[in-house]
Amino acid sequence: MQTLTRLDLDDARILxxxxxxxxxxxxxxxxxxxxxxxxxxxxxxRMEGGKVTSTTIAIxxxxxxxxxxxxxxxxxxxxxxxxxxxxxxxAIGGRLMVVGGGLPVLWNGEVVGGIGVSSGTPAQDQAVAxxxxxxxxxxxxx
Amino acid sequence: MQTLTRLDLDDARILxxxxxxxxxxxxxxxxxxxxxxxxxxxxxxRMEGGKVTSTTIAIxxxxxxxxxxxxxxxxxxxxxxxxxxxxxxxAIGGRLMVVGGGLPVLWNGEVVGGIGVSSGTPAQDQAVAxxxxxxxxxxxxx
Amino acid sequence: MQTLTRLDLDDARILxxxxxxxxxxxxxxxxxxxxxxxxxxxxxxRMEGGKVTSTTIAIxxxxxxxxxxxxxxxxxxxxxxxxxxxxxxxAIGGRLMVVGGGLPVLWNGEVVGGIGVSSGTPAQDQAVAxxxxxxxxxxxxx
Amino acid sequence: MQTLTRLDLDDARILxxxxxxxxxxxxxxxxxxxxxxxxxxxxxxRMEGGKVTSTTIAIxxxxxxxxxxxxxxxxxxxxxxxxxxxxxxxAIGGRLMVVGGGLPVLWNGEVVGGIGVSSGTPAQDQAVAxxxxxxxxxxxxx
Numbered sequence: 001m002q003t004l005t006r007l008d009l010d011d012a013r014i015l016x017x018x019x020x021x022x023x024x025x026x027x028x029x030x031x032x033x034x035x036x037x038x039x040x041x042x043x044x045x046r047m048e049g050g051k052v053t054s055t056t057i058a059i060x061x062x063x064x065x066x067x068x069x070x071x072x073x074x075x076x077x078x079x080x081x082x083x084x085x086x087x088x089x090x091a092i093g094g095r096l097m098v099v100g101g102g103l104p105v106l107w108n109g110e111v112v113g114g115i116g117v118s119s120g121t122p123a124q125d126q127a128v129a130x131x132x133x134x135x136x137x138x139x140x141x142x
Numbered sequence: 143m144q145t146l147t148r149l150d151l152d153d154a155r156i157l158x159x160x161x162x163x164x165x166x167x168x169x170x171x172x173x174x175x176x177x178x179x180x181x182x183x184x185x186x187x188r189m190e191g192g193k194v195t196s197t198t199i200a201i202x203x204x205x206x207x208x209x210x211x212x213x214x215x216x217x218x219x220x221x222x223x224x225x226x227x228x229x230x231x232x233a234i235g236g237r238l239m240v241v242g243g244g245l246p247v248l249w250n251g252e253v254v255g256g257i258g259v260s261s262g263t264p265a266q267d268q269a270v271a272x273x274x275x276x277x278x279x280x281x282x283x284x
Numbered sequence: 285m286q287t288l289t290r291l292d293l294d295d296a297r298i299l300x301x302x303x304x305x306x307x308x309x310x311x312x313x314x315x316x317x318x319x320x321x322x323x324x325x326x327x328x329x330r331m332e333g334g335k336v337t338s339t340t341i342a343i344x345x346x347x348x349x350x351x352x353x354x355x356x357x358x359x360x361x362x363x364x365x366x367x368x369x370x371x372x373x374x375a376i377g378g379r380l381m382v383v384g385g386g387l388p389v390l391w392n393g394e395v396v397g398g399i400g401v402s403s404g405t406p407a408q409d410q411a412v413a414x415x416x417x418x419x420x421x422x423x424x425x426x
Numbered sequence: 427m428q429t430l431t432r433l434d435l436d437d438a439r440i441l442x443x444x445x446x447x448x449x450x451x452x453x454x455x456x457x458x459x460x461x462x463x464x465x466x467x468x469x470x471x472r473m474e475g476g477k478v479t480s481t482t483i484a485i486x487x488x489x490x491x492x493x494x495x496x497x498x499x500x501x502x503x504x505x506x507x508x509x510x511x512x513x514x515x516x517a518i519g520g521r522l523m524v525v526g527g528g529l530p531v532l533w534n535g536e537v538v539g540g541i542g543v544s545s546g547t548p549a550q551d552q553a554v555a556x557x558x559x560x561x562x563x564x565x566x567x568x
Contacts, residue, residue: 001289001396002474008190008286038322039478040194044186048150052182067478081507084548087515087524092482094520112285190286194323194351198376223365231371236378240371264368292474324478328470332434336466 006036007105007113011136012043015105015115018135019128023047028120030128031058035114039067042113054118060095061102061125066114073100073126101125105133107140148178149247149255153278154185157247157257160277164270165189170262172270173200177256181209184255196260202237203244203267208256214244215268243267247275249282290320291389291397295420296327299389299399302419303412307331312404314412315342319398323351326397338402344379345386345409350398356386357410385409389417391424432462433531433539437562438469441531441541444561445554449473454546456554457484461540465493468539480544486521487528487551492540498528499552527551531559533566 007015012034023030029049034042041059046052061072068075075098078085089098100122105113115132117125149157154176165172171191176184183201188194203214210217217240220227231240242264247255257274259267291299296318307314313333318326325343330336345356352359359382362369373382384406389397399416401409433441438460449456455475460468467485472478487498494501501524504511515524526548531539541558543551 001295001391002292003287003289006286006288009187011285012187036322038320038324040188040322041186041197042188044183045151045154046182046184052180055183064479068480069477085525086502087505088483090516090520091486091523091525092479092520094516096479096483107285193353195348195376195380196352199372199380202375218370221371232374232378236374236376239375241369241375293471296471324472325470325481326472328467329435329438330466330468336464339467 004037005107005110005112007034007042009042011113014139015132015136016043016045019115019117019132020045020047021135022128022131026120026124026127028124028128030117030119030125031055032128032132033058033062033116035062035066035116037066037112039063039114051119057097057099057118058101058116061097061099061116061118062114063095063116064097064114065102065104065116066111068096069104069111071100071104072097072102073122076100101129103129103133105136146179147249147252147254149176149184151184153255156281157274157278158185158187161257161259161270161274162187162189163277164273168262168266168269170266170270172259172261172267173197174270174274175200175204175258177204177208177258179208179254181205181256192261199239199260200243200258203239203241203258203260204256205237205258206239206256207244207246207258208253210238211246211253213242213246214239215242215264218242243271245271245275247278288321289391289394289396291318291326293326295397298423299416299420300327300329303399303401303416304329304331305419306412306415310404310408310411312408312412314401314403314409315339316412316416317342317346317400319346319350319400321350321396323347323398335403341381341383341402342385342400345381345383345400345402346398347379347400348381348398349386349388349400350395352380353388353395355384355388356381357384357406360384385413387413387417389420430463431533431536431538433460433468435468437539440562440565441558442469442471445541445543445558446471446473447561448554448557452546452550452553454550454554456543456545456551457481458554458558459484459488459542461488461492461542463492463538465489465540477545483523483544484527484542487523487525487542487544488540489521489542490523490540491528491530491542492537494522495530495537497526497530498523499526499548502526527555529555529559531562
């Protein structure tokens with residue numbers, strides 16, 4: 001048997017609120033998704049003006065980051081033409097996201113969940129996801 | 143051209159909180175999804191102990207209720223063997239839900255969104271969805 | 285944060301071996317799938333003569349039993365025409381299985397995984413799944 | 427009529443065990459899938475720490491290698507921008523894998539199955555798949 005730790009709904013809300021706050025700061029309404037460590041959705045919100053297409057994209061970014069234990073922008077680098085993971089973007093029915101904005105959430109060196117953000121540029125999406133993690137970690141430290 | 147009214151994220155949060163409160167009252171952790179009038183997801187949460195399978199089911203109940211402008215339990219009745227909508231349950235890749243727990247959200251006689259709940263019995267799911275709507279309507283009246 | 289227990293690969297092998305032994309006893313070659321508590325596949329085998337269609341069915345039975353925390357034959361009863369969960373069989377793209385042969389694996393009252401069996405009659409499938417669980421529990425007790 | 431030779435479950439176990447042994451040697455927990463010559467799954471295992479996303483990816487690599495009679499990394503080369511098979515990665519709902527780690531299993535010059543490995547780098551995945559084949563061939567020779 002295996003014992004593991006994962007995000008709960010309270011964690012998900014903190015991650016989502018931290019991301020939303022940063023999205024407001026930069027003025028880009030976002031879709032924000034939080035999954036557990038297995039990539040299963042815990043919470044989601046589409047801010048006013050967030051893109052409908054970004055609903056699925058944010059959920060799949062969080063899924064990829066958690067279930068593959070890897071930031072989606074790292075897959076972006078690894079899957080460029082000529083790079084080793086070229087073509088991975090269409091795996092799992094296209095759910096494996098290689099566009100920035102999905103980050104694994106780590107605790108004590110273990111992946112405990114994922115956050116996925118979409119509607120801005122990939123750099124904005126990634127910054128908003130990171131802001132959610134930073135805020136969550138700051139609260140854990142208290 | 144057409145002007146329409148739909149739920150925003152604040153509405154979704156009120157609907158979700160009202161549903162969650164009722165779920166706690168009856169002691170059944172639920173997956174709760176809110177969509178806009180087009181059936182597109184606005185917000186979702188899986189309470190601690192909510193079923194993983196219910197993630198998709200709650201989202202699809204809300205989608206069905208909003209986009210078909212019909213409670214999912216009404217489709218349950220209409221899709222029994224011999225009834226006119228028999229077989230509709232497998233439509234749209236199985237997204238059209240005919241199990242209770244999905245309700246359209248109405249405002250001034252118009253469908254402005256949907257709420258979908260899953261993890262309990264269909265009767266419990268439906269009661270929790272209704273509680274979310276009741277709470278939202280009570281707040282609108284103030 | 286949430287701490288939970290789930291099956292590991294050694295558990296999965298024991299469950300699969302116990303099920304296989306019973307399948308040989310009754311002379312029905314089976315597809316056997318084991319998932320973790322989130323419904324994600326840990327191990328699978330198709331015995332010689334097991335049906336190709338049963339590959340997906342066994343995996344989806346294990347997924348349903350674990351992720352919905354419910355035996356698939358219980359869904360069979362609950363989803364008959366006129367019963368509350370009628371129509372649930374086509375949910376999640378048809379992955380939600382209501383045919384017997386999927387059982388949640390429990391430990392200390394918590395669902396820690398699922399086992400799904402397919403290729404025989406549903407009653408045979410269920411008996412083979414139960415044999416896997418019985419064998420695993422007997423070994424845990426030692 | 428046609429007579430064909432394909433892997434059986436015992437072969438699949440040998441292939442999987444050889445791959446697992448090499449995965450342990452390089453310290454990368456892997457998802458390992460074995461299919462018959464038609465690309466249909468015979469056996470699968472996710473080692474402790476193997477990625478959830480790699481479940482589907484390993485199965486699809488084995489499927490591609492067997493059913494297309496071609497190593498997945500060869501598709502990687504053939505599907506680069508400007509190359510003849512450009513765009514093939516999204517075929518079959520994304521099941522056609524062009525990332526290394528899927529190898530056809532040959533016997534007397536005929537494809538009798540496939541092995542797919544995922545969770546490491548594509549080079550690691552491919553090496554682990556090859557180790558499974560090497561071990562199986564060595565045992566056949568005895």
